[in-house]
Structures are given as structure tokens and as C-alpha cells.
Amino acid sequence: MSQTASPAASKEPLTPDICVIGDTPGGLAVATAAALFGVRTVLVRQSGSAPSFSQGARGQALRAVAQHARAIADAQAFGIAAGTSEIDYGRVRTHLDQVSAKLAANDSDERLVALGVLVLKGEAHFQNRRQIAVGESVVKARRFVVATGSLPALPDIPGLAELPVVTEDSIFELVKRPERLIVLGGTAAAVELAQAMRALGSEVALIARDGLLLDEDPEAVGVLRRALLGDGIALHEGRPILRAESHRQRPRLVLEGEIRIDGTHLLVANGRKPNIAGLELDLAGVRSDEAGIVVDASLRTANRNIYAVGDCAGGAAAGTTSSQAAQHQAGLVLRNALFRQPTRFRREWVPRTVHGRPELACVGLSEAQAPALGEIRVLRFPYAESGRAQAERQTEGLIKLMTDRKGGILGVVIAGAQASELIVPWGLAIQKRVNVKEMAGLIVPSQSLSELSQKAALSFQAPLAAKPGIRRLIGFLSRFG
Template sequence: MSRARELVVIGGGAAGLSAARTARALGAHPVLVTEGPPGGDCTFTGCVPSKTLLAAAAGGEDFATAMRRVRAAVGRVAATEDEAALRAEGIEVMRGRAMFLSPDEVEVHGRVLSADRVVVATGSAPLVPDIPGLPDVAPLTSDTVFALRERPRSLVVLGGGAIGCELAQAFARLGSAVTVVEAAGRLLPSEDPEASAVIAARFADEGVVVRTAVKAVRATSDAGGVRLELTDGEHVRAERVLVAVGRRPNTAWLRTGAAGIDLDHTGAVVTTDRLATTSPSRVYAAGDVTGRYALTHAAHLMGRVAARNALARWDRVRLDDAVVPRVVFTDPEVAQVGVTEREAARTHPDARVAYLPMAEVDRAITDGRGDGFVRIITRPRRLLGHTGGGRVIGATVVGARAGELVHELALAMRTGMFAGRLAQTVHAYPTHAVAVQQAAAQFVGGHGGRVARPVEGLR
């Protein structure tokens, strides 16, 4: 039995790194247990390689050059969070798979750690659906696709969510013939329907074939590679198939029952609003393993909250996740913060909406990039009503710089800002950000003949 540790963090991805670094900043001496190299999915198989591949594809690079660029970017980022870097920060790193023996004991490859407090941050893994024949055709996932050495001549992507759409567009621009198969009635089913339509139109322009409202029911190999039978009786063929239908929490090997940790029906760790688990000991959880968000920045936030609460004697803080933006890094980008218009119609029927097509924004015109829009949603303030434009409760931005523009709107939500303040703030011209100012102006007098309208529930 080794000495008792102040904090054991299980998992070396975004949430685990955040938890360990937060603990160190609070004066604790954490040990980070990680099965793979620190950095996790985001660094090695997620954000870093996928955005690098997208940038390389957009720049017209060939596949071999693009993949070399991916490996270089991964290596550069990984060096800032590897074992040597973490030890220099005062964080002990232990490599291996951890499992609970009890609420306050963790075993790592036969070594038992006595843990006063634990943060579980084991992340998630790609979900591979139970489709007959699929395992036999060696499906790619986001965990394996970046190891490819040769570009597939053709590719079927199962799943039209964020990961599926990003990789579909990247491979199409790199020269693969790409087909996307999505079970829902549209691409990006979790996003604004109009955003889905913009991406579908762009995919059509770029030659990406989209099949929606169908599922794959069987996979077989043939001379050309893979043949997928669909629920509508048709089939698609490609050299390779990439599965991007979702993710599952990594909890199977943790022996959560030994620690008194409850899981939900998906296998995610059940947590309170302070990220405490059901364990009788001080066991907290953060990141994808909680099933809350599959977002790196959300994992960073949860890691900070979990570590602080695990180490606190009192005054534990709640997870304040009301304002967490998300971005789909297709071209154009799709960004969302707060509620969509459809959600606002249910929760705030007195809300108002400002809408501005990017085709009316001068910078988008100069760039020849008029596809997309800005939609801002506000609700009346108590006593003040819609004075000053009301309070921002949600926004959707679709455009070339949507992932950057959404943060101004997130800040407005975070600070309870009047929408009119966005309109009053001088924005440099000509920038994409002027679109936010012009849309916000619709709440306080209008812009270009457009004024804010009541929320509609059918969007």
C-alpha cells in the first residue's frame, strides 16, 4: 500500500488535465493516472488532428502532406502536456488502467493507491453500432482515421453529426468520393434546421452525397471495398466506411460498483450539480464520462469544478454550464450558444428574434461567402420588458468565422447584457463581427429594414 494521496485523477484527457492542474494551483499534490499519453482524445484523435486536417484540406494540400501536417500539430500540442511537462508543474503521472477496489482505493496494474479524494475523468470512445457484418469490414472511427497512410478513393460516413460532417467535408476536399448516411431527417440534427440546410447545400456544391432518414442494416465486403445495405432497400458502396454515430462513456473497466458510483442507462457516471458522484467517499467526475457534454472546453470547466469541490472543506461550487458554446467546424462553421429558436418558443414564448443573412454583411460579400446567417434571441427583463433590446438567451451563427463570432454573444449571455449594448459597441469595418452588431440593432430600432420579430415555434 502506497501513501495516501490528496487527489487521484483517473484519466489524462482535457478534464483530467484540468482537474490535476487546478488541484496543483490550489496547493495540492495530485497524481494523474492515465492509460495512454496525457492529452487524451482531443490532442490525439479529436480536436487537434481534425481541425488540422480541415485546414489542410481547405488549403488544397494533398493527402500525404495533410497527414504529415496532422502528425506535426499533434506532436507540438502533445509536448505541452506530456509527462515531463506535467512533472515540471508538480503533477505526478502514473501510466496504467485504474479500477476501484473501494470508495477510497484505486488499483493501477497491481499497485494500490489510497485516495482521500478522486476525480474520474476517463472520457469517452467512439460508439460502433451493432450492424451485422460491420466488424468484418474494418470500419474507421475518429480513433483510427488519422492513422491512414493512403487516401481512400471513396468513403461512406455513418453519421451526419458534427464529427461526421467535419470529416466528410475534409476527405471530400482531399479527393475522396464521400457519401454521408444519417438516420435523422437532416444533417446536424442537434443544430438549428436552417444551419443544417446551409451545410447540406454546401455539401451538394462540393459533391458530397447525403442520404438522410435511412440507416445501415448490413455491411458486406465486395471487390470495391464495402457495401452497405440501407433501410430503404438501397445500398451504397465505398472503399472504406467511417463510423461517427456518437460516443460512449469509458466506465466498463472502472469497477464503479466497488466505489458505490451509479451509472445511467448509457454507462455515464451520475453526478450532482457539483459533480459529486453517488460514492460515499469524495469521488467526483468530470468531462465526457458524465454524459453532460462531449466538448473539450466543457471538460476543462468540469475538471476545474470537480477538483475544487473534491479538495474543498466547505463552500463547494455548482457547475455553471448555462453558457457553453459549441461549434461545428465545417465550412461554413456552425456555432450555437444558449437556446435555439425552437427551444425558446417552448420556454420563453414572449421572446424576440433578430435574423440577418450573411449575404447582407459587407465582409461576407467581399469574401464571396454569403452563405450563413446570424440569429439572436432575447427575452424581456423583469419590469423592464424589452427595453434596451431585452436579455440575450441564445444565438446561432453560421458563416466563415462563426466559431469566433459566437463568443461575443456568449459574453453577452454571461453578463446579462442588454442586446442593445451589442448594437452600441463599435465594431471594426469591414469584419465578420459586424454581423452581430447589425443583427443586435434589430432589437433597438432596426437595421437595413429588418426589425426583431416574435419567436416562432416551428423552426
């Protein structure tokens, strides 16, 4: 099977070893890796879906533009007269499209066909436990992997359905920069887009009615909260929204106390919902709930021949929405489906990131979760004590480590510049059960932010210096020269 087919192109049932439903990052990872192993593979691209990496690529590109705009605005603090930056949003859009187009080649039909994948285009739905239909095509596969991703979820607010809104997916299609942007939501996407659009000159109000980044460490969230306010973003937290309405043909949100928030555009980034409607999972014996398709730790559903990965997966995989998590899950599925190896998805091993300014990243257990394993120690080290951070005027932030009494690393939280990069060795340390004392002995590059991680690890041993027994031992050994 090495061609692209429309739903009506195949009259006889297709019988691949693996059929992947959805061209999300997890779905593409399964399809490409399976094909490389010589496994007969069918990939179903859902009709009308955007290229799988498109929105993520545009988001990265928009944040890069915002970073350059901030660099110009901050240059005066370094003695550089850079003047004021003028934003040509048409060229910004061109940049977003160019980045997306360059990365889209990795997902193209041509590349998949070259690997030996048969690509079907259309809406898939199960007909029974071992068979799906895509238009007039029928696929009977030994294994199915559902990777249909997620869609933006609209909150239940009176009047919201009658207003024109943009979502965290569609905002990149705007041809003009919003003059006054209302961002509804307290999610990572809400924070990232609010800060990016503010850096590009929009007036921004962020409405987090349920709170800001509820699943993240409160101390780290405090760092981001101060940054949002410092950026000039109007932040409204924990205040109920009474209604949404149109005022002079523009969106308005009315908060408790009749506080009116007016804007030219309303961005809803309040969370996402699994994209599983229409799959008729019940005919396949697959259970689902609000979080998605219920899977166990091996990412299998109630039907042992069907797996789910990525945003559409619930159960043991619920809440892991990054493309990296989906690709990791894809690897676990292939190990289980092709090589019959026992696998277990560990949600706590997946780094979570908020690409704000500063960034927030965490891996492992939180400070609230860790005590369930016994007595813990919490170590903190501030960015302000880093020479690199001082030189770059990025001193807001901290590294927080949660360890057990013996130095076993249970969880790490980083709020500050380059947090998404600094978290990487800590993720490996947790997976490989590296002790914090070993991390303290790591030799890091001089004058780098990595010194923060080393110094945070070193602080585990600080109490030893004050123990009388240690001091007596040092005094005794000093007698021998």
C-alpha cells in the same frame, strides 16, 4: 510525489489529496491546476490511450489542409489562375503528426513531473469508496476525479461488425487518402471529416440515417446541408440501413429500397460512448447509465468524494463533449474540492460548434427551448448583407438571436464563416446577462464580420421606428431646433 511510476513501482498505498483517473483534457486540467496550488496529486494514464489532445490536434490540422486546398480551388472566382491542386497525402500525414507532436509537449510526463504530479500508468479500478488499484499500486485519495473520456460507438447494423472500419479517432492513421469514403453518421465529426476528405479529393457519401445534426438549429443545419451538397457529397438522410456487407473485399452499405453505397473505406462517426468499462464504479457507490457517470450540477457523483468531468460524465453534464467544456468543468471541480465553494455547471453556457464549411456555432437556449421562459423574439440577420462576406464570397449563413420581450439574450445561433469566433462575445453576454441593446451599442472593427453581430442586435429596436408614439415624440422635439 514527483516521479513517473509503473503500476508495480509503489508497494505502499499512495495518499494524495486528489487522484485523477484519465489524461483527457479535463483530467490534465485538474491535475496541473491542483499541482500548481501545491496539492498532492496523482494522475493515472490509462494503458494504451493516445495523448489526450492528439486526435483533436490532428483534426484541426486536417481541416487546415482542406481549407488550403479549397482556397486553390476557389481562386479562379477571384481572377487568380492557380491551376489544379495535387494532394500528396504522405505529406498531409506528416503535417498532422508534426502538429500533434508539438502540442503533445503540453501533456508530457516530464511537464507533469516538473509540476509535482505523480503519474501512474495502467488500468485503474475502484476497490471501495475511497480506494483504487492501478496494477499493484493502491491509491487512497481524499478526492477522486474520473476523466476517462469516450470511445467511438458502433451502431447496431447487421454485418457491420464483420467489416473493417475506421473511426473518427483512427482515420488520421490512414497512410493513403481514401478513394471513395462512406461516412456513417450525422454528427459534427461526420460532417467535418466528410467535408475535409472531399476537399482533399475523395469521393464522399454521407449516410445520416437518423438525420443530420439533430441537436442543432434546423435553420442553421439547412445552411450546412446546402454546403455539403454543393461540395459534391452524396447525402442520404433519414433512410434506414438494412445491412452492411463486403463487396469485392470493399465495404458496402445497403439502404432501404436496396440502395447500395459502395466505397473503399467506411468511416463510422455515429457518436461516442463513455469510456468507463472496467472502473468497477459500483464498488465505489457511483451510478452510471448510457450517457455516462451520473453527476449533479456540481459534477459530484453519488459518492460525494468522487467527481466526473468531460465525455465520461452524464447526468447534469451529459452531452457536453468539447475539450473546452471539460476544462471548464475541471475549474468548477477544483473550486468545490479545494476551496469548498458552491459551484453549478451550466450546460447552456457551453458553446457548441461544428467546424464545417461554413461553421455552425451556438450558445444558450435554442429556439425550441427558449419559449419555456415566456414570450420570446427571434431576430435574424443574413451574412449576405455583410460587405466583408461579399468580398470574400462567403455569403451563405445567418445570425439568429433569441431574446425575451425586454431584450434579455436567451440564445444565439450562427451559421457561416468564422462562426466559432463570432459566438464568443455572445457567450459572455449570456453569462453576464448583458441586454441585446447593450450589444447593439458595441463598437466593432470596421469591415469585419463582427458587424453582423452588431446589426443583428440593432434589429431588436427596429420595431420602435414604426411606433406612432416615437414618431410624434421626434416631431415634437424637432420644434425646438
